[in-house]
Amino acid sequence: MKKESSAPTMKDVAREAGVALGTVSKVVNGLPVGDSYRQRVEDAIKKLNYQVNSYAQGLKASKTYTVALLIPNTQMPFFASLAYHINLALLRRKYRMLLCCTDSDSAQEQEYVTMAQQNKVDGIIGLTYNPNLIIEENTPYVAIDRSMGPKIPCVASDNFAGGQLAAEKLAEFGCRNVAFLRIGSSLNNEPNKRKAGFENGCLARGLQYEMKILNDGDSFDEFEAYLKEHIDNGNLTFDGIFCVTDGLAYSIIKILRRLGQRVPEDVQVIGFDGIRYFGEKDYVCSTIVQPVSEIAKMCVELLLQENMPIKPPLVCLPVAYAYGGTTRETQTANGQKG
Amino acid sequence: MKKESSAPTMKDVAREAGVALGTVSKVVNGLPVGDSYRQRVEDAIKKLNYQVNSYAQGLKASKTYTVALLIPNTQMPFFASLAYHINLALLRRKYRMLLCCTDSDSAQEQEYVTMAQQNKVDGIIGLTYNPNLIIEENTPYVAIDRSMGPKIPCVASDNFAGGQLAAEKLAEFGCRNVAFLRIGSSLNNEPNKRKAGFENGCLARGLQYEMKILNDGDSFDEFEAYLKEHIDNGNLTFDGIFCVTDGLAYSIIKILRRLGQRVPEDVQVIGFDGIRYFGEKDYVCSTIVQPVSEIAKMCVELLLQENMPIKPPLVCLPVAYAYGGTTRETQTANGQKG
């Protein structure tokens, strides 16, 4: 009677099966072993309900089959969806996922990265905001939505194309005079390309456009004031608005309705992300959908792929437009208001 | 030149500081060490950027400072919020969190539990649906929303009180004739007490009530049919509806509006959970709010508390009502329709 509560070890299995320790290890790892031995070991394993201790494995191999995911939180739908799909993709590869919510805090982000660098996880997938995040050369790392340097792959949606697509759709649905609204990190990240893409699309389609860009701390009141300024005799001078995220679109639509504007009759709104209510019901608004599942798979692929000496610095995945009730699909003339 | 890429170990620190291995260990663990030695060790640690390998630690101590969270997914807002707050509570205790999304699949659930039982994690917090989930005696486990036996603590909202509260609020806001709508797991779990609480509340306040309960696979069309049956001359016979979750309430409200019923003018709706749009904006509907943060803290507390030989089998935490636009706070007469 030694350690009652603890799980059985290889030694226990070896004793039970009457074989040597090494033989058990071989069976467990699928190495060639005599059939009769293999049978006895497998029986013993089943009998004791043995399972390898992956931390002891990790100690030997400096491999833990664990990946850390750094995201701000799981409350916001886009991050929540990312967490879910990355978890799934890792599971398929037999990897576990350590969830690290950083609250977008630079210190937290660095702390988690440092933790991971000490052989505690096999790699990191990070959606971070710390502009000075220090990642050692030898730490497998894949970034989402922000490039962390030439040696670290970054995976993102094709944000530029998404911006273009938004402009095209608004044009296609009859808009003539549109606006781009943005709030959030002024960091140089991939989602910022939505603006450039939108501009590009507007120019290509001959759409008049304006931009209103707020900083992270700013109040939404500024958007309200901005929109008010653009109401003339009860009529909004815009007939289309592209919001940088569905979250912003949601707030903007509320403001518009408060200002007496009908969506989509008076003004059409397109968001970005592809957020659905409760993660599964309808889209919050007409939107440019990010391919979250594909992003997740690509991150995992790039992170765990061995023998890939040169990894792509930036991978952009295709987005798609989806109708969510805030656009006018039927292609009438341009929007008459009032 | 030995292993270039690997992280520094205690041995490296010892060599760098010119002390013995054990001394480094003591410094790291805050055990008494001579001041000059301590200084040298700390300098070396800083210089090498050393950090203990917690898996080697775990191998020694059979302790990994890791807890597994089993939930169906992170996409649905309630689960997402739970994951976030549990992660936070664990972090405060210096624990890491392994996220295990089970997709409500019994096999997955059992697999994760089995994994955890082999000294891979120090404990499990699980929101599961497998009625036959096997949890070994010695595995620290805390359940959410479903009792797993007398020896395993279960943490939940006070669902019964929440049901009562919903009835009281509807009565207070002038309802006379209400309905309870439910869909989902017919498992004997805590949220099922919402129904009993609601009934109890209706009886106490003299409210007429009806129940419509669907099974997990059923189509929402059945709710629509049910509601249609209860429309007489364009008037819904109910003036209040309590939905078992905010998710259901969201769908029901859509159906009601499609049927020409105004919410909350014609019929008031109360949901359950306290879901907000994008995790931070307004409530989806008037609702009974679950104290997610308190649930998370309680789970972690119960799981990690040492020297607590007898743990409470069921902990119910207080809920609160919140206005979300689908009730009529101003206490007019009972709802006139038409």
Add this chain to the structure above:
DNA sequence: TTGTATGCGTTATCAT
């Protein structure tokens, strides 16, 4: 007070 030696569960390198 500090250093040394052993073992945690596993894998890999040896002899056998």
Add this chain to the structure above:
DNA sequence: ATGATAACGCATACAA
């Protein structure tokens, strides 16, 4: 092909 043994990084009981 199989069995014994060392080593992974750390904590600790024990010797100095």
